[in-house]
Amino acid sequence: MFVFKFGGASVKSAEAVRNIVNILQRFEKSEIVVVVSAMGKSTNALERIIDHYAGNNREGWDAEFQSLKAYHYEIINSLFEEEDHPVYEGVAALFEELSRRLEKSPTLNYDFDYDQVICFGELLSSTIIGHYLNRAALATRWIDVRRSLKTDSQWREARVDWELSSSLVQEQFSFNGEKILITQGFLGSTINDQSTSLGREGSDYTAAILAFMLKAESVTIWKDVPGVLNADPKYFDDTVLLEKLSYLDAIELAYYGTSVIHPKTIKPLQNKNINLHVRSFMDPDAPGTLVGNLSYEKLTPSFIFKMDQVLIRVSPLDFSFINENNLEEIFGFLGKHGMKINLMQNSAISFKMIVNNDKRRLRLVVDDLEKKFKVAYQTGLELVTIRYFDQSTIERVMINKELIMEQRGVQNIELLLRDRG
Numbered sequence: 001m002f003v004f005k006f007g008g009a010s011v012k013s014a015e016a017v018r019n020i021v022n023i024l025q026r027f028e029k030s031e032i033v034v035v036v037s038a039m040g041k042s043t044n045a046l047e048r049i050i051d052h053y054a055g056n057n058r059e060g061w062d063a064e065f066q067s068l069k070a071y072h073y074e075i076i077n078s079l080f081e082e083e084d085h086p087v088y089e090g091v092a093a094l095f096e097e098l099s100r101r102l103e104k105s106p107t108l109n110y111d112f113d114y115d116q117v118i119c120f121g122e123l124l125s126s127t128i129i130g131h132y133l134n135r136a137a138l139a140t141r142w143i144d145v146r147r148s149l150k151t152d153s154q155w156r157e158a159r160v161d162w163e164l165s166s167s168l169v170q171e172q173f174s175f176n177g178e179k180i181l182i183t184q185g186f187l188g189s190t191i192n193d194q195s196t197s198l199g200r201e202g203s204d205y206t207a208a209i210l211a212f213m214l215k216a217e218s219v220t221i222w223k224d225v226p227g228v229l230n231a232d233p234k235y236f237d238d239t240v241l242l243e244k245l246s247y248l249d250a251i252e253l254a255y256y257g258t259s260v261i262h263p264k265t266i267k268p269l270q271n272k273n274i275n276l277h278v279r280s281f282m283d284p285d286a287p288g289t290l291v292g293n294l295s296y297e298k299l300t301p302s303f304i305f306k307m308d309q310v311l312i313r314v315s316p317l318d319f320s321f322i323n324e325n326n327l328e329e330i331f332g333f334l335g336k337h338g339m340k341i342n343l344m345q346n347s348a349i350s351f352k353m354i355v356n357n358d359k360r361r362l363r364l365v366v367d368d369l370e371k372k373f374k375v376a377y378q379t380g381l382e383l384v385t386i387r388y389f390d391q392s393t394i395e396r397v398m399i400n401k402e403l404i405m406e407q408r409g410v411q412n413i414e415l416l417l418r419d420r421g
């Protein structure tokens, strides 16, 4: 049994959905669990709906709602010629349920409301694609993942209850003659059946969770790129495809920000020794990247760029040294406002951290810090991580840049840079 995951880009249009059929037909003999994301940028559209809804802006959410609806109907109208196809009933029911939800007043808990609304993206895409696969003579059963993937109630970043979910998943994801089971990525639910989500971009993680619980042979993430590249083509025009990656290398690259694989995906697969393939849905014959229990001699340097970074420098007001108590306080403020640190460094009298330029969070964190510390910050920086670095790779990223901070490990180096201007 295989797990296939199709992300937003691979289900963004009627043409993309037709292409899924082409891919699945190549595996006609196998049993496959298909995990799908919301179509195209639907999750972002739902986030806008939620913002308007939370702000009681009815006109705002209604306009977004109508355009989300039009987008999905355009896809089904192109995929299904018969006007009485049951897909229409399924999709209409979901839009009705969503609109009923939006008619209720928002609760005081934004994150809770978010999860009750965001789930419609994946529910819609899996419903549409499930019907289309059946129509294409690929016998498919639709499964609501929320009935088996149980989580806590940490809305928007829910944590999976592995034990409970395992037995439910094994019960529900059983093949009874059909070759394909289709379900939603990114979603779960609490023990009381309230919807939860696993964090943005979480569908890869769902694929890994299901593969782990069902002991799949392998997972394939079908993407709009040829596989995992050693750098984002936005920044380099001579990128190389990494044909093989060890679990550790994949975890490190995902952790530092390679956007191709969600960082939480690898660990469950590694624990059960399940291979992960990252392959192009446009070129399904190409091998892509294989992640597994692999070793290799040639260690290709990989580059990860994070733009628009902010360096925050914190020092005690009374000229004392940075100590454990200060750090506890500093981390407390970051935790409170949900700000993540990309890199940190401390010296006797100051503590430095690099964060994304999330203006709202930054303001909140700095306001809190300033009550206790002297705070200075610098924006417009760029953080480059190089895995398997050497002098020439460092020189390559340093052209016309000024080095603000550096952290060197055995395998990785991180360079905080600023344009020389």
Ligand code: ASP
Binding pocket: 007, 008, 037, 038, 043, 044, 121, 185, 186, 199, 200, 201, 202, 203, 204
């Ligand atoms: N649809 C969700 C998102 O856009 C989950 C995913 O695509 O992985 O974040």
Ligand code: MG
Binding pocket: 007, 201, 204, 260
């Ligand atoms: Mg993704």
